[in-house]
Amino acid sequence: MDFTIDNEQKALASAVRDMVGRRTPAEGENGAGPRPHDAGLWSAMAETGLLGLPFAEDVGGFGASAVEVFVAARELGRAGVQSAYADALLATSLLAAAGDGLVEAAVSGESLVLPAFAEPMRAFAAVPGGIRAEVSGDEAVLDGFKGPVRFGADASHFIVSAGSEDGTVLVVVDGSATAVGAEEVLGLEQAAGRILLRGADADQALTDALALASVANAGQALGAMESALTMTTDYLKTRKQFGVPLAAFQALTHRASDMYVSVELARSMAMYLAMSVAEGDTDPAMVSRCRVVLGRTGRHVGQEAIQLHGGIAMTSEYAVGHLTAMLTALERTYGDPRAHLGQLSAGVKDYSTVTVLT
């Protein structure tokens, strides 16, 4: 096992840092809550090659791997950038698995293809079960609500998941065919689309795509945690109360140390997940274990970062709270830690130990 980030990967990280630094913050950027899609940033990401990192060169990709996705995503997280990155990789991975022609436009950033998996009033699952597709040949018709889909208003296409008589189907629906409102929900009214994948092929492609998206999610979470920790320790060194820097109070420095422990555990899991996916291992149990630890540590670091800053962290002008909001969202994306633990629990009786070194 080798955790070294090589020079090319370092160059990628600094290219992403520069790109994020050059970006003009979008309207409402400093406000609270979920941000709108930033088309300028998206084309910069496409130009930097981020959208095609793990995909083959013959579809316009970079031919790199999930490790590079991790490296890039971590920089996005560090800068607190909200984007559709992980979701776009998820969708592109499905397109690539199906050998679909749309993959090139997704990689080039010309099209924004997003997964529409979630359903209102349903827990997360790749196929939550509330919507069934009526299949006829290569087409399917869908009826009902999908979402919220973050950045859905700007999507050119959706990949909608549904159950059907053929098992899972993944259906490509044109963005213009659906109405997406402020709730970021797609209202599908007898919407027709072409079937991208179905049955066992769809399930396998979903497993792989969710693992890849989890790498991007993990990288962003790690980056956000790193920034939150740095901001917190800097603040403890400079903020004075009772005539001394806050760093004079052991009750606070020990809590900062525990945040550091969490960040390092998160780093280990994020790197391990990236290396595993890069080597073709997308075992859902492995992914779940990584997500449990990343979710827990992200929550811990985010909550403590606010508490150790005091009131200033509560303002929308100060970045720490936004990092915590982002960590909160990342933890709930693709299943929260409790859901992953639930899935893992069902299997614990079937093996004796978890093997890490293989």
Added chain:
Amino acid sequence: MQRSLSAEDAQFQANVREFMTTQIPAELREKVTAGVELTKDEIVRSQQILNAGGYAVPHWPVEWGGKDWSPRQKHIWLTEMQAAGVPHLLPFNTSMVGPVIATFGNQEQKEKFLPATANLDIWWCQGFSEPDAGSDLASLRTTAVRDGDEWVVNGQKTWTTMAQHADWIFCLVRTNPDAKKQEGISFLLIDMNTPGIEVRPIQLIDGGHEVNEVFFTDVRVPAENLVGEENKGWDYAKFLLGNERTGIAAIGAIKSKLAQVKGYASRVLDADGTPVLEQPLLAARVAELEAELMALEITVLRVAGNSADGKPDPASSILKIRATQLQQDVFELAVDVAGPMSLVWLIEDDALGELEDDAVVPGWARRSTPTYLNFRKSSIYGGSNEVQRSIIAGAVLGLKA
């Protein structure tokens, strides 16, 4: 970045596994896995087999039996040993005094002590803590006063683990009472058979006898037993404590204990006859611990590779904190699984090293509470977890008052 083991490391792993599972007697490994206390002879026997195979002190300098292994290979070695239930190497010998003598001792000391220390012909104990010198170790008061070719030692050590078995003790003693407290300490090797040494047992909350008080009254120690320079003992102690910290993160042992607990939980039944391992909350707790242990193991692999010039990465404090927390969690889970059976204790000193797993109330269940209580120690010793947090705050995060 790359996850898979290289072909070379995979072969290495296979070799270590083969040695551990074929050369170390199964009855010893079974006892370790079940958490049965071993006798002195059993621990010595196991370490001598390991030493003969080149597996006792690979982290020492090559000249003294060490191996040129990578940090990853050292991790594989440790994890495979622990996973196979091999009795632990005596840490006072292999992780503590051995490396100190090898690094700071003179040639005569190396020749006299290192081979015997590696082979456990000498059993060492650690005489650092005193009644008034715990976390603030540098405030220790045991004195050594030079008298001709000898040091005359007076004072008291406490918490001395396994002093009842020890042939020698390595001590921190005050040799200059006038200097700043860290600057008046020396590192002295003392034969436990020297007149004036008295060892008194301390019984712990689990009923067992593993620690002692050691009293020194005019104990005369040859001057040649001082390691390194006079009054530089604090530097050697810091070096030693760094190694001790890393050694406490026994991932392989914790994983194997959790696997054991899963085994117990598949045999203890619920009112409706299903194994308690299938209770959703218990299964979720197991899944959670497995995920957390995985994060720790990967961190060990990642951080172990970072230590520069033998100095532990301050990040190793993470390992101490996390490993002791998880170890304590796993022992606590064993009590939960034992349920009502945990109310009856099997105290190691009466148990005569028997597994008793076939008894109506099996040995593991009766050991669960004493073991859980015993391992509250691990967040106290080796630099308490609070002390580790202070190390991280200062050395890593730069948070100084």
